[in-house]
Amino acid sequence: MKPARLLLPMIVLVGLCAAIWWYLHRPQPGATHGEAAEPPQVVSDYAVRPMRWQSTLKAFGQMRAVQGADLSAQVSGIVDEIDFQSGQEVKAGTVLVRLRLYDDPAKLAQLNAEVALWTANFARDQKQFEAQAVSRATVDTDIATLRSYQAQAAAQSQAMDEKTIRAPYAGKLGIRQVDLGQYLPAGTPITSLQSLDPIYVDFNVAQQQIGELHPGGTVELHVNSWPDRRFTAEIIALDSRIDPASRMVSVRASLANADHALLPGMFATVRLDRGGPHEVLAVPQGAVSFNPYGNFVYVLTPLADHPGRFVAHSRVVTTGEAQDDMVVVTHGLKSGETIVGTGQLKLRDGSIVEINDTLRPAAPFSGELTDE
Numbered sequence: 099m100k101p102a103r104l105l106l107p108m109i110v111l112v113g114l115c116a117a118i119w120w121y122l123h124r125p126q127p128g129a130t131h132g133e134a135a136e137p138p139q140v141v142s143d144y145a146v147r148p149m150r151w152q153s154t155l156k157a158f159g160q161m162r163a164v165q166g167a168d169l170s171a172q173v174s175g176i177v178d179e180i181d182f183q184s185g186q187e188v189k190a191g192t193v194l195v196r197l198r199l200y201d202d203p204a205k206l207a208q209l210n211a212e213v214a215l216w217t218a219n220f221a222r223d224q225k226q227f228e229a230q231a232v233s234r235a236t237v238d239t240d241i242a243t244l245r246s247y248q249a250q251a252a253a254q255s256q257a258m259d260e261k262t263i264r265a266p267y268a269g270k271l272g273i274r275q276v277d278l279g280q281y282l283p284a285g286t287p288i289t290s291l292q293s294l295d296p297i298y299v300d301f302n303v304a305q306q307q308i309g310e311l312h313p314g315g316t317v318e319l320h321v322n323s324w325p326d327r328r329f330t331a332e333i334i335a336l337d338s339r340i341d342p343a344s345r346m347v348s349v350r351a352s353l354a355n356a357d358h359a360l361l362p363g364m365f366a367t368v369r370l371d372r373g374g375p376h377e378v379l380a381v382p383q384g385a386v387s388f389n390p391y392g393n394f395v396y397v398l399t400p401l402a403d404h405p406g407r408f409v410a411h412s413r414v415v416t417t418g419e420a421q422d423d424m425v426v427v428t429h430g431l432k433s434g435e436t437i438v439g440t441g442q443l444k445l446r447d448g449s450i451v452e453i454n455d456t457l458r459p460a461a462p463f464s465g466e467l468t469d470e
Contacts, residue, residue, distance in 0.1 A: 138407055138450045141441030143398060144385055146431050151378040153419055154369045155310060157349075159301030159319075161364040164352075165267050165293035170285050171197060172260045177280045182289070184274045188265045195276065195288055197261035206258065209251035216244040269293040270358065292362055297355040299331055301368045302346040310372060311336060317351055320367045321360065329353055329360070331368075379431055380424045385439050386417060393417050395431070396438040396445055404450075410438055412447045 175197030182194045220240035226232040265271075272290035276282060299319060303311065311333055319329040331351035340347045351368075353360075360366075386393050396410040415430030431437070438445065445451065 138452045139410075139441065139444055140454045141396075141410075141445070141451045142439040142455055143408075143436050143453050144381060144439035146379055146381060146427075146433055146435045146437060148377045148433055149380055150375045151380060151419075151421075151426065152375045153372040154421065155303065155307055155372055157301040157303050157368045159299045159366045159368045161321075161360050161362050161366060162298040162300055163269075163292040163294060163362040164296060164298060165269060166290070166362050167266070168287040168290050169194065169263060169265075170287050171195070171263055171282055172284060173197070173257070174284045175261055175282060177276050177278055177282055180274070180276065180278060182271055182274070184271065184289070186271045188268065188271060188291070190265055190267045192265040193262060194265060194271075195263040197263075197282065199258060199261060202254065202258045202261070206251060206254045209247055209254055212247040213244065213251055216240060216247055220244050263288060265291055267291070267293060294358045294361070295355045296352050297360050297362070298334075299351050299353065299366050299368065301349055301351075301366070302341075302344070303349060305340050305345045305347060308336065308347055310370065311349055315370070318369045318371075319353070320369070321364050323364065324359055327359070378418075378426045379433060380426050381431070381437060382439055383420060383423055383425045385437055385442065386415065386425060386427075387442060388417075395427075396442050396449075397431075398436045398438065398451070401450070406452060408436075408451050408453070410442075410445050410447075410449045410451050412445075 177195060178198040179196035180194070181196070182188065182192070188194070220237070223232050223237050223240050227234065227237045269291045270293075272292070274289050276286075276288050282288075299317075313333050313335060315333045317331050317333065319331055321327075321329075331353035333349060333351045335350045337348040381395065385395055387395070392414045393416070394412045394414045397413050398408040398410055401407045401409060413430055416428045418426035418428045420426070438451065441451075
């Protein structure tokens with residue numbers, strides 16, 4: 099009896115599942131020529147046409163000052179005088195900060211007095227030695243003592259000079275980080291000094307691209323801070339070795355920066371033209387579905403008995419170089435074909451679509467379409 103009791107619920111369950119499946123897959127009135135039961139999807143289209151394309155080598159770099167350092171004092175002391183303003187342009191040797199000298203000048207005066215005394219003693223004993231009135235040992239003692247005091251006076255003078263911080267080269271100062279009366283431990287940053295004109299840009303390229311770069315060549319720079327400006331830099335050096343971990347080589351280029359628009363530490367995009375412009379088939383990157391197992395687009399075919407509607411068929415394509423919002427298609431498309439520009443994420447092979455060009459985004463690409 100137990101098997102008979104279980105059989106009836108199983109029959110009911112199977113029948114219910116079959117009814118649900120039939121309801122979901124039942125033929126729809128008016129669905130002809132393979133038209134899907136669901137309403138057409140709305141997409142934008144893109145007409146595939148040849149365009150002139152300039153291949154480029156693209157890298158990411160960072161701006162670097164020709165000379166740049168955080169200035170600090172070599173000795174500790176109290177800040178007694180500040181002779182600069184934040185952001186000031188200075189020349190080499192300009193005094194920036196003076197530390198309190200205390201009794202340093204008196205010590206130097208004392209040592210200078212000893213130098214003067216032993217200079218006179220040496221001159222007098224030298225004459226006495228020539229008259230054979232004193233021994234050679236006395237003259238040698240005078241010389242040694244004189245030189246000792248001269249060395250001490252020079253060391254004291256140097257110690258006093260170290261309490262005066264000067265600009266080691268011409269450039270632009272950063273933000274002041276000290277105040278009057280502040281105790282300044284040795285090595286504490288006072289401000290930064292950057293030489294901004296010219297300025298360097300350092301970037302890395304793959305080892306297979308080294309042959310396209312050489313000192314004297316030019317590259318184009320773009321920084322987000324100045325989106326409407328393009329900067330041209332001259333390559334001055336390639337590193338003498340390749341990083342064994344990344345197989346990249348460092349490249350340095352230099353450019354004029356008279357208006358100080360570029361600052362050290364800025365992120366920059368570096369581009370180098372490779373060869374001349376040539377004709378390619380390129381499509382918006384948003385029209386391509388990129389997948390590990392292959393990239394594909396949806397090619398549109400008009401429905402003969404439904405004007406304004408199209409069937410979207412997926413097609414595998416081979417892509418190449420990308421620039422801005424466009425990508426080159428090397429295989430899989432022909433000029434004159436129409437593909438789905440946006441909205442392909444909601445499609446499957448054989449979907450019925452309608453075109454709405456208001457969905458089409460503007461592609462920021464500098465290339466030009468060419469007539470066939």
